[in-house]
Amino acid sequence: MIEIRTRIAPSPTGFAHIGTAYVCLLNYAFTRKNGGKLILRVDDTDTKRHVEGAEDAIYAGLSWLGFDWDEGPDKPGGFGPYRPSEKLDIYKAKADELIKKGQAFEDEGAIRFKNTGQDQTWRDLIRGEIKFGGGEITDFVIIKSDGYPTYNFNTVVDDIDMQITHVIRGEEHISNTPRQLALYQAFGVKPPEFAHFPTLRNADHKKLSKRRDPVDLRLYREAGYLPQALVNFLGLLGWSHPDGKEVFDLAEFVEKFDLNRVSHAGPIFDTKKLDWLNGLYIRSTSDVELVKMLNERSTYNVSEEMAALIRERISKLSEADSLLDFFVNQPVVGRDLFEGVEKSSLHVTTALHVLSNIKDWNLENINSALTKLIEEKGFKTGDFYMTMRLVLTGKRMTPPINESMVILGQDEVLQRLEEAQKILIDIEPSEIS
């Protein structure tokens, strides 16, 4: 049995994007599922659009998501080079071979393939039979005047050289397939199997675009999406788990993957579900893991206790900062902050008294002291804690406030209460008894 060999062939013209990740995911799953080899080829045939560092961005992006490949520019195997720019002479020789056979011709410094006019048909592994009339294929350029091969040419030559058995790519390549098929015929080589999955769309139902849409993988990393969540989400687009599961990791995706379950319609890349999944993955991390992730992106030190308080309150790591900020920065507390909160001045004064009497500063003692205070004074629980919240954090939506007090420490809590008292005492003097 022939070993399955697949490839992904991103071009180094920018950054690694969602589309690259998606192609990789499907090829990776198909290949790992079937015990084959995944090849990464960096299609650098466009000298004009070549971007410095783009290749590293591709490695970084795909590695971040948990993918690995068996051969590539960074991992030479026996089928290189893995960059077209390093085998220009081979393309030239192949083109000359076609010229000799009368299947190509020179044209203003370039070399064009001579269309045979034959119909081209293939059985797509995802879509079934697809047929193009021979008249659709023109005499297309295979070697540009700068000596570089065009995409269609390098793809065929390289896929032959690399012994690719399955080409799994986006549907935007369907119309390129007949040209490539014609090339395989000209070389007398049996073409690989083709599988064209749907392309991801944006909210306007248009193909995801580098220009218009936020597709740079780094953007997702910076926003605090976990790679597992992104991979899981991508796995939900254009594919469905046979058991209807929505949450699964890469290993399970590989295990269950089947081209037959790949849908034909283009899914919209709507991040709402991604956010939900990301929250799910964040909630499933341990304190240690979460702290590590948080500190990688934080300017101050996040403790395990702090992380534990926000775990269920964020869906992206980037949301942590606004929730944790008050721990390190004293909030600006003004009187307008307390609008609508009854008796806040009294809350502060009494709390100050009770809290300063706590000998052993821990959650249990804070809880019981404040519960007792609320009961004795007949405070509305919600109002009382809202006052504490505002005084200590300057915000109305915060982590649990008593737990936060423990982390803040007694001195800091008392100090913030005293500050607030100065502001509030003038406002509601009548309420001070």
Added chain:
RNA sequence: GGCCCCAUCGUCUAGCGGUUAGGACGUCGGGUUUUCAUCCCGAAAAUCGAGGGUUCGAGUCCCUCUGGGGUCACCA
């Protein structure tokens, strides 16, 4: 415009001739709760794009139309 691909709730999807068309996200309502969130419960939401066939029976098969997308480069 030519060619090609596609079409089930707002979104992701299940469905592979007989289902009250199911699930998830989101939305809305309720419960738990010191805020927010989590968690739990519930609801609305697809006349399966339209019209013809085939069949005892069609979301599922066929045709037409409509709509959307892709592609027609010395970009990939």
